[in-house]
Amino acid sequence: MDKGQVDALASKHAALHEQIDTEEHRTHPDETLLHRLKKEKLRLKDAITGHF
Numbered sequence: 001m002d003k004g005q006v007d008a009l010a011s012k013h014a015a016l017h018e019q020i021d022t023e024e025h026r027t028h029p030d031e032t033l034l035h036r037l038k039k040e041k042l043r044l045k046d047a048i049t050g051h052f
Helices: 003-024 031-049
Strands: none
Touching: 003 031
């Protein structure tokens, strides 16, 4: 994987982190959405580190 691809994945990972943080601090967080976002964030982390 080239640096551009890793940078793009890292950017998406950071955006998901922000979404998760925002959702967790809502009065009534959507647990289903949080689960989906966290799963996607983990998938991106695995892709970045090479654990496909």
